[in-house]
Amino acid sequence: MVANAKSMGTQAARPRRPELPWWRKLWKEWAGRLGLTLAAAAIIIGYMGRDSRRLFAEQGLGYALGIVGSLLILTLLLYPLRKRYKILKILGNVRNWFQVHMILGVVGPLAVLYHANFSLGSVNSTAALVSMLLVAGSGLIGRFLYAKIHHGLYGRKKSLQELLSGVKLSTAETGGAAQFVPDLMKMVAEFDRQVLKPPKNIWHCMILPLRLMFQTRAGYRRIVRAVRQQLDAQAVASPVVAQHRDRLLKATARFVREHLRRVRQVAAFVAYDRLFALWHKVHLPFFYLLLLTAIVHVIAVHAYSI
Ligand code: HEM
Incomplete structure (x- = not known):
């Protein structure tokens, strides 16, 4: 059972950061989405107006946009x-450079798209x-x-250890229901065992978030249904259970929902971590390809005008 894993040591408490003002929170939440929406709008407008615009890659503004875009792309490599x-x-904070990297990673290619006039x-x-x-x-x-x-986008990397510490199974969290539903912990542990099976390959990693969504919903319904049946059966024999039946059911449902959410988070983390490692392996060759093709392009247009 996951809950008993030795590796679930509790993390040392981290000092709390001061609360951000509401407008900083709003900006943090929405700036990225706003930027991507503006970029998407610029792409759509640029594509639709490509025939009516007098923009030429080899001269004037079109040429300048090619240089600006390339310089921006080169600058983002500082991250x-x-x-x-x-x-x-001496260049400053890695976090800030990461932010600059992502902004220039969108603005630079946009400038190049306009240079090429789509x-x-x-x-x-x-x-x-x-x-x-x-x-x-x-x-x-x-x-x-x-x-x-x-x-978050600029925070430290999560660790499996840290996430696992959140899925420790404890009867205390069930609001007393574990006492009347002997199978509760067994059912939850079985769910953990099924969901936390490591994905076999990259394809499994890709579909895991979707599979987890269905698995968690089905698991929740199955466990709560079984708990309800067991409580109802106990209520017939015990007036105490009959009296507290609704409260026990509510507390159990809350416990199951929260536990399953955390287990799902752990399983998803494992999949995303592997996908990110694979992504790194793909992103870098794409970048080398860009470097090579961009150099060939610059030489070809200046030396041979093609
Ligand atoms: C032409 C545009 C871009 C180029 C040339 C580029 C290049 C790179 C390079 C060389 C790396 C380092 C890879 C490694 O260390 O293995 C990197 C990492 C990364 N880039 Fe880009 N990138 C571009 C656009 C973008 C965009 C648009 C985004 C997102 C909005 C982005 C997000 C990232 C992320 C998340 C990483 C990994 C960061 C990390 O692991 O620390 N990049 N990029």
Whole structure:
């Protein structure tokens, strides 16, 4: 049973951070979504107006946008460099660079899209554009996975240990129901055993969040139904149970819901962690491909005008 795992030592209490003012909370919550919505609007407007706009990649504003976009993309590399090399500490906080990385990772490719006027050109420019879109798209997926295994987008990484400590099974949390429903802990432990089976492969990791959603709902219904039946059976023989039947059922349902939610969180964490590790392996080659195709593109257009 998970609850008895030795590894579930309690974490040392961390000092609490001061509460943020409401507007900072609102900004933290919505800034990313607002940015992505604006970027999506810029893409739609840019794509729809591509035939009516007089923007040329080889001259004027179109050319300038190509340079600006490329410089922004080069600048966003300061994040992985700052993260990797301690010597770059003078550049400031890694967190801030991560934020800059994500903003430039959207704005830079947008500038390049306008530079290309949302059209495919020669083979070399198409290759550079597609590679850039692959890296930026993969970056968005990475952001999603990153947030799932960290405390917020800019917080520290969660640990399995820490999450497991939250799923410790204790009869005290059942509001006394465990005493009258002898099977309760067994049923919950069985659910834990099923749900916490490590995913066999990456495909299992991908479908796990969806599977967990169904498994948790079905598990909750099954356990609460069984608890209700057992309490009703006990109530016939015991006036005490009959008197407290509703309270016991409510407390058990609350306990089961909360426990299953935490177990689901642990199982999802394992899957997201593996997916993120795989994502890193894919994102980096996409980036190297972008580097190569961008260099070929710049040489080709300047040396051979193709
Ligand atoms: C052309 C655009 C982009 C380029 C060239 C790029 C490049 C990179 C590189 C080289 C890394 C380091 C990979 C590694 O250490 O294994 C990285 C990490 C990352 N990028 Fe991007 N990226 C781009 C866009 C984006 C976007 C748009 C987002 C999200 C909004 C994003 C989110 C991330 C995340 C979450 C990481 C992992 C951070 C970590 O593990 O510390 N990237 N990116």
